[in-house]
Amino acid sequence: MEIRALRKDVLNHKTDCLIIGRFEGREGTELVEDINKALGGVLSNAIKSGDFKGELNQIAMFYSAGNISAKRVLMVGLGKKKEFTLDKLRQASGTAMGALKQKRASSLSTTLPQSVNGIFSCEEAGQVIAEGSLLAQYDFSEHKTKKKEKPKPIKTLNLVMALRQKGIKELEKGAQKGARIAEAVSVARNLISQPANVATPSHLAAIAAERSKELGFKATVLEKKDMEKLKMGALLGVAQGSSEPPKFIVLEYFKGKKEAKPFVIVGKGVTFDSGGISIKPSPGMEEMKTDMSGGAAAIATVIAAASLKLPLNLVALIPATENLPGSKAYKPGDILTSMSGQTIEVLNTDAEGRLIMADALTYAERYEPEAVIDIATLTGACVVALGSHATGLLGNNEGLKKQLLKAGEETGERLWELPLWDSYKEQIKSDVADMKNIGGKEAGTITAAALLDKFATKYHWAHLDIAGTAWDSKGAPYSPKGAVGAGVRLLVRFLEDRLSD
Numbered sequence: 001m002e003i004r005a006l007r008k009d010v011l012n013h014k015t016d017c018l019i020i021g022r023f024e025g026r027e028g029t030e031l032v033e034d035i036n037k038a039l040g041g042v043l044s045n046a047i048k049s050g051d052f053k054g055e056l057n058q059i060a061m062f063y064s065a066g067n068i069s070a071k072r073v074l075m076v077g078l079g080k081k082k083e084f085t086l087d088k089l090r091q092a093s094g095t096a097m098g099a100l101k102q103k104r105a106s107s108l109s110t111t112l113p114q115s116v117n118g119i120f121s122c123e124e125a126g127q128v129i130a131e132g133s134l135l136a137q138y139d140f141s142e143h144k145t146k147k148k149e150k151p152k153p154i155k156t157l158n159l160v161m162a163l164r165q166k167g168i169k170e171l172e173k174g175a176q177k178g179a180r181i182a183e184a185v186s187v188a189r190n191l192i193s194q195p196a197n198v199a200t201p202s203h204l205a206a207i208a209a210e211r212s213k214e215l216g217f218k219a220t221v222l223e224k225k226d227m228e229k230l231k232m233g234a235l236l237g238v239a240q241g242s243s244e245p246p247k248f249i250v251l252e253y254f255k256g257k258k259e260a261k262p263f264v265i266v267g268k269g270v271t272f273d274s275g276g277i278s279i280k281p282s283p284g285m286e287e288m289k290t291d292m293s294g295g296a297a298a299i300a301t302v303i304a305a306a307s308l309k310l311p312l313n314l315v316a317l318i319p320a321t322e323n324l325p326g327s328k329a330y331k332p333g334d335i336l337t338s339m340s341g342q343t344i345e346v347l348n349t350d351a352e353g354r355l356i357m358a359d360a361l362t363y364a365e366r367y368e369p370e371a372v373i374d375i376a377t378l379t380g381a382c383v384v385a386l387g388s389h390a391t392g393l394l395g396n397n398e399g400l401k402k403q404l405l406k407a408g409e410e411t412g413e414r415l416w417e418l419p420l421w422d423s424y425k426e427q428i429k430s431d432v433a434d435m436k437n438i439g440g441k442e443a444g445t446i447t448a449a450a451l452l453d454k455f456a457t458k459y460h461w462a463h464l465d466i467a468g469t470a471w472d473s474k475g476a477p478y479s480p481k482g483a484v485g486a487g488v489r490l491l492v493r494f495l496e497d498r499l500s501d
């Protein structure tokens, strides 16, 4: 879908559908009132009847009889004006696209608010309208062989500004930025949506390498023999049970000042988590193809940074492997020696994510990073604690956590902090090794982070547990049912905020 900003006489603008926003309350904007008048009052009738109140994401469709140039008018509720946010604008944009997906409309024009009483700029509005619209359009149907099951794609979306309004250049700039970010999120969603027989560690590496050439960042893939040389015993331990070769993907985007220390993103890349010898129950096991969502987010964040040409130094590390119970699989009771030299007693082979992340966190030391952020579908306990409403946040630096929380509010990808007190660290003490890989029934998200904490000792570090947010089984306005691409917009915003500090 192509997106552009235009300045037009809205009533005389030809389009398959004109999207308009309406806050709760009696009065609409000047534009909405003009359209209402031209259509003989149908919009106000919908409101007077009580059918349409303007609640967030409410919709009403009208068909014009030639009284304005648009074929249809889609009115979208924006909620209370006082409570309006950029994420609500993103949602309303997504809702509109969702409603038009199945219609015979290929060229759309949106007049959703481009500024509200100075709360946000035209550039920000353009960005979130583009993000919400494009992300709502996401569809993963490449494995369907019957074409008619695919919805007809929408070809163009015009962000229309009335002739008297200012800020068209900013609106266009924001829209193009939003389009690039949405494209990167879609890369993550595609990787996550693919079944595990397609999205193997080699596939992740191949896609990352392909995009690196196009966008000008460096992709290096470490093979099993390289991991052996580096003594990545924890990652290799997990990989043992599968005949699919593990890959350690290193992406380097160095477009910042020479002396600027890089940010490192570490993403969990378990392309299928059966649980290994501590095997998971069959119902729902298919969802474990999403256990590389952190890795996908790390790859997509570098893609976004390169595509937006952000002037910074950024590294992504993705330890990628399957977790299967093959005949060579690691077993409960095994003791693994990690790259750091610390030993880990394996008491449950399903707690594999923390093991592969541990070696990646040690590898990160060589960059002398500004900060390391890891992102992983790490614990079922996080789903229990926060559901799909927030990503779990833990870490060893207050400033870093604060900045991430802020980026979470700004992007609508909300985070919730859990404590990482020393008393929790007691739970992973082992009788026979330096630590054990599970900490008992209580506080599972925290004890998993407590293990990572033992490897993230040389830099500022934050951990994002996206087990509950990576996959949406219901669907939301700009996130159709399935892979969310969680963390990409958040991390891009965090990096941008750090640039402007």
Ligand code: BES
Pocket: 273, 275, 291, 348, 350, 351, 352, 353, 377, 378, 379, 380, 381, 383, 438, 439, 444, 467, 468
């Ligand atoms: N990949 C899972 C965590 C997960 C659960 C992600 C649900 C997405 C949705 C992880 O590797 C795992 O299996 N964790 C175990 C740890 C336990 C054995 C201590 C868990 O959470 O049950």
Ligand code: ZN
Pocket: 273, 275, 323, 349, 350, 351, 352, 353
């Ligand atoms: Zn597991």
Ligand code: ZN
Pocket: 270, 273, 291, 350, 352, 353, 377, 378
């Ligand atoms: Zn896992």
